[in-house]
Amino acid sequence: MKTKGAEKIISVYWFAILFIVAAAVVYMVFSFYGEPYDVRGIETGLLVDRIADCLNSGGYINEDWQNLDESNILDECRLNFNVEDTSGWNDDQYYIEIEISEFNSGKILEEVFAGNRNLNNNCGIESRNFPVCLERSMYSVDEENNQYKIRILSVIRKTEKNVQ
Amino acid sequence: MFNKKRKVSNRVQIGKKILRYDSSRHGQIGETMTWIVATMVIIVILALSILVASLVGNSREVSGQDFQNKDVLASKSFFSYLLTKDSGGETVYKQIQSEENLNDFNGNLGRDIFLDFYSKEYLDMWVGLFFDRTFNPSPSNDYFGDRPFEIRVGYIRRNIPHITQEVFLDENKSLELALKIEN
Numbered sequence: 001m002k003t004k005g006a007e008k009i010i011s012v013y014w015f016a017i018l019f020i021v022a023a024a025v026v027y028m029v030f031s032f033y034g035e036p037y038d039v040r041g042i043e044t045g046l047l048v049d050r051i052a053d054c055l056n057s058g059g060y061i062n063e064d065w066q067n068l069d070e071s072n073i074l075d076e077c078r079l080n081f082n083v084e085d086t087s088g089w090n091d092d093q094y095y096i097e098i099e100i101s102e103f104n105s106g107k108i109l110e111e112v113f114a115g116n117r118n119l120n121n122n123c124g125i126e127s128r129n130f131p132v133c134l135e136r137s138m139y140s141v142d143e144e145n146n147q148y149k150i151r152i153l154s155v156i157r158k159t160e161k162n163v164q
Numbered sequence: 165m166f167n168k169k170r171k172v173s174n175r176v177q178i179g180k181k182i183l184r185y186d187s188s189r190h191g192q193i194g195e196t197m198t199w200i201v202a203t204m205v206i207i208v209i210l211a212l213s214i215l216v217a218s219l220v221g222n223s224r225e226v227s228g229q230d231f232q233n234k235d236v237l238a239s240k241s242f243f244s245y246l247l248t249k250d251s252g253g254e255t256v257y258k259q260i261q262s263e264e265n266l267n268d269f270n271g272n273l274g275r276d277i278f279l280d281f282y283s284k285e286y287l288d289m290w291v292g293l294f295f296d297r298t299f300n301p302s303p304s305n306d307y308f309g310d311r312p313f314e315i316r317v318g319y320i321r322r323n324i325p326h327i328t329q330e331v332f333l334d335e336n337k338s339l340e341l342a343l344k345i346e347n
Contacts, residue, residue: 024210028217049236059243137281139241
């Protein structure tokens with residue numbers, strides 16, 4: 001039969017174990033959910049898809065592609081590079097680059113840039129703390145059967161929100 | 165006389181008590197060991213859980229491929245490819261519809277477009293004419309080879325995950341672009 005003293009010790013032990021388990025669960029939850037989701041990979045993909053939609057419709061290249069430039073590309077493609085006012089961001093978290101060239105010769109016909117050009121310098125660096133870059137290509141034709149290669153590069157920084 | 169008897173019985177009682185304490189000490193040590201082992205097991209399980217949670221929590225990168233069931237750029241390239249005309253002014257779509265196979269012009273053009281643009285992004289790809297898929301699930305052509313998106317073990321067929329874009333020529337025939345995303 002257990003004495004009263006032993007029962008007290010066991011109660012203290014149980015409370016200690018309970019506290020350890022609770023603390024461990026809290027720590028696990030924080031370590032699992034505390035890290036933000038890095039969705040920049042998806043975001044760059046969506047940006048490229050949006051630009052592709054804007055440049056190619058129904059299989060044909062946009063008729064006004066020769067008039068696209070830095071000043072109108074965002075309006076033409078209905079893009080908005082404004083970002084939330086956080087971590088000293090100054091609407092400089094995005095960069096896009098579009099290059100339209102002849103499919104057969106590779107001669108560059110048009111280059112359009114928009115956003116923060118400095119972000120482009122960090123492409124190729126494999127680290128979570130650097131901007132995420134995505135470069136993809138697309139084939140297109142016009143009504144006169146001219147063939148084009150369209151290269152689209154999208155870069156997104158937003159490191160503070162996606163990586164801790 | 166009476167006192168003497170009392171003294172003897174006391175001694176016996178004291179002796180019994182000593183004996184009782186001795187036998188319970190072994191039990192106490194065993195019980196303590198059980199508690200210590202149980203505590204160690206709890207701590208080890210918690211430590212492992214914390215380790216797993218922090219390892220899984222660190223890799224929280226959500227990539228586009230996790231949800232990918234279509235490729236906008238590849239689809240657009242495919243439609244533009246079908247609208248491309250040869251020197252006679254006939255579109256690739258019409259050529260394949262009439263010849264029911266790829267020819268030199270559209271086969272090589274398809275290779276130039278899709279292998280050049282998407283071979284680094286996908287494990288494999290196939291472009292071609294898909295006839296009755298129940299009886300011919302793995303068609304082939306000279307430019308893209310066999311359609312490598314189905315494994316057959318006996319009568320069991322298993323589809324390999326891939327993205328497709330299809331344009332139907334009629335009820336049974338379709339032109340397909342298939343991009344393999346997993347082995």
